[in-house]
Amino acid sequence: GAVVSQHPSRVICKSGTxxxxxxxxxxxxxxTMFWYRQFPKQSLMLMATSNEGSKATYEQGVEKDKFLINHxxxxxxxxxxxxxxxxxxxxxxxxxxxxxxxxxKLFFGSGxxxxxx
Amino acid sequence: AxxxxxxxxxxxxxxxxxxxxxxxxxxxxxxxxLFWYKQPSSGEMIFxxxxxxxxxxxxxxxxxxxxxxxxxxxxxxVISASQLGDSAMYFCAMREVxxxxxxxxxxTSLTVxx
Numbered sequence: 001g002a003v004v005s006q007h008p009s010r011v012i013c014k015s016g017t018x019x020x021x022x023x024x025x026x027x028x029x030x031x032t033m034f035w036y037r038q039f040p041k042q043s044l045m046l047m048a049t050s051n052e053g054s055k056a057t058y059e060q061g062v063e064k065d066k067f068l069i070n071h072x073x074x075x076x077x078x079x080x081x082x083x084x085x086x087x088x089x090x091x092x093x094x095x096x097x098x099x100x101x102x103x104x105k106l107f108f109g110s111g112x113x114x115x116x117x
Numbered sequence: 118a119x120x121x122x123x124x125x126x127x128x129x130x131x132x133x134x135x136x137x138x139x140x141x142x143x144x145x146x147x148x149x150x151l152f153w154y155k156q157p158s159s160g161e162m163i164f165x166x167x168x169x170x171x172x173x174x175x176x177x178x179x180x181x182x183x184x185x186x187x188x189x190x191x192x193x194x195v196i197s198a199s200q201l202g203d204s205a206m207y208f209c210a211m212r213e214v215x216x217x218x219x220x221x222x223x224x225t226s227l228t229v230x231x
Contacts, residue, residue: 032217043208043223044162091160095219102150102214103169108162 003027004096006109013084014117021079021112023094029074030096034106035067038091047092050077084116119143121209123222130199131230137184138194138225140209148214151192153183156206156224165207168192199229 003026013019023033032051036044048056048069056069066088068080077096081088093111097104122141130136142151153165168176168183176183184193196203209222 034219041206041224041226044221046218049217093160093162095162100217102148102212103167105152105164105167106162106210106219107164108154111160113160 004030004094004107004109006094006112008112009110010113010115012115012117015085016083019081019084019114021081021092021094021114023077023079023096023109025075025096025098025107028096028098030077030098031074031100033071033077033094033096035069035077035079036093036095038093038111040091044093047079081114084114086116089114089116119222120220121211121222123209123225125225126223127226127228129228129230130196130203132201133198135195135197136199136227138196138207138209138227140192140194140222142190142192142209142211142220144190144211144213146213146215150212151183151185152210152212152219153181153192153194154208154210155203156208158205162208166194196227201229201231203227204229 005024007022035047038044047062048058050056050069050071052071052074058064071077094109095106149170151168155163166178166181168185175185180197182195206224208224210219212219
């Protein structure tokens with residue numbers, strides 16, 4: 001089946017530094033990728049929708065200058081958390097969809113646990 | 118209003134028994150898709166089953182089946198013959214034909230008791 005690879009799986013960084021998370025679709029071309037944030041024992045919160053070659057669409061309340069999303073190719077999207085602070089500590093998970101049909105399921109990466117000290 | 122509602126924060130089931138996880142949804146779109154995902158403690162999201170709003174029959178995938186009641190706007194997941202490895206969070210999700218976004222419920226934590 002389709003595989004989405006997400007790296008790193010865990011990152012610890014100092015406050016004020018930037019962290020880049022990569023999301024790759026390994027065996028299909030992902031026209032759309034989604035970035036989610038998940039707090040412990042809570043649901044997935046959509047941060048942004050990323051379309052190849054165009055600017056990401058951010059959800060209300062998500063700072064686009066803080067969470068930079070780049071979708072440079074059909075197989076790679078990156079999320080950069082700029083000037084990270086402890087409140088940015090969370091589980092970030094990406095997902096990708098090959099087509100746009102209604103029954104196209106999302107394939108998820110394994111997630112990145114970000115801890116900002 | 119919430120698009121997806123999962124009213125059971127936690128459920129317990131005896132090994133080898135069946136369990137039903139509830140999901141109700143809210144949409145005015147004529148066409149939509151309903152999905153169930155499993156999230157083990159490792160964090161990955163695993164696709165389980167899909168039901169289209171116009172599908173005549175309830176979806177089944179191995180031990181998973183979806184009890185789809187369109188008039189009641191419910192899409193409950195039934196897991197038969199529960200196994201210890203079924204212990205995880207389960208999320209119901211919906212995508213509307215008019216949009217790109219998937220809406221997720223708050224999840225149900227299932228614990229299978231040996």
